Amino acid sequence: MTRLEDVIRFYNAVSNLEQKLGGKRILRNCHGRVDWPKRGVYFFFEEGEIRKHSGIGQRVVRVGTHAIKKKSNTKNTERTLWDRLIEHRGYLKGQFPGGGDHRASVFRKHVGFAILNRDKIICDTWDKDSISTKYKTSEYEIEKKVSKHIKIMPFLWVEVDDDPGPDSMRKYIEKNSIALLSNYERTQIDPPSENWLGQYSKNEKIRKSGFWNDEHTDEKYDQNFLMIFDKFVSQM
Numbered sequence: 001m002t003r004l005e006d007v008i009r010f011y012n013a014v015s016n017l018e019q020k021l022g023g024k025r026i027l028r029n030c031h032g033r034v035d036w037p038k039r040g041v042y043f044f045f046e047e048g049e050i051r052k053h054s055g056i057g058q059r060v061v062r063v064g065t066h067a068i069k070k071k072s073n074t075k076n077t078e079r080t081l082w083d084r085l086i087e088h089r090g091y092l093k094g095q096f097p098g099g100g101d102h103r104a105s106v107f108r109k110h111v112g113f114a115i116l117n118r119d120k121i122i123c124d125t126w127d128k129d130s131i132s133t134k135y136k137t138s139e140y141e142i143e144k145k146v147s148k149h150i151k152i153m154p155f156l157w158v159e160v161d162d163d164p165g166p167d168s169m170r171k172y173i174e175k176n177s178i179a180l181l182s183n184y185e186r187t188q189i190d191p192p193s194e195n196w197l198g199q200y201s202k203n204e205k206i207r208k209s210g211f212w213n214d215e216h217t218d219e220k221y222d223q224n225f226l227m228i229f230d231k232f233v234s235q236m
Helices: 003-021 081-089 106-118 133-150 169-181 204-209 225-234
Strands: 040-044 062-064 154-159
Touching: 003 154, 003 169, 003 225, 040 081, 040 169, 062 169, 081 106, 081 133, 106 133, 154 225, 169 225
Parallel strands: none
Antiparallel strands: 040 062, 040 154
16 A cells, blocks of 8 residues: 555544544643543644645644653652643643743644744753753743643544553554654655744754654654554544
8 A cells, every 4th residue: 555545544543533532622621630541642733734635634743652661660650641741731820820841841842942943032941951940931931832832732642551661552653653644755745834833943854744743754654553553543
């Protein structure tokens, strides 16, 4: 089968997933009282990012999961799917309400870099590892812009409740979904729009792949993952 046919198969599974969940969600309207699965893979979409070759609807712009590595210290509690989504959403309360921590979310970091470049804002600390209060204060306005952008992005999730480790099925689905959909240095299928925020990224893989991911965008995908993805969707 061609890559386009595989992309169509992928989105057919995504459509089934959306029906099973009763529609896409947005983080602005979500809370922890929802019966979130402990573990899973999530798929973000974005306003204005439309599929042009594989059918009708929005294209996936970010795929992710969580808690892939086993904890060596049993006192460290494994992050759940909702914990990871909170890191992407940002803070609702506290010292920096409406902000967030892009050092805990590479998704936020990528979006922030694109906003800085688009709006011609200088922030010398955005790529530094420090998490001092001084940095958080100076970065607060950018973090709020990032939260505003991510909180309205529609998303879906599929439950995949396997243990962390090198053979994680969640990682397998994440990796191959990105590798399949990425347009990095290959025939363009459902490319990003001219107005996509990611076009302002300084990261070549983000710009050319059309994804808010850079890992796995230049890798080959295993066609067998589509059957496995279908299986997990059917179990929802």
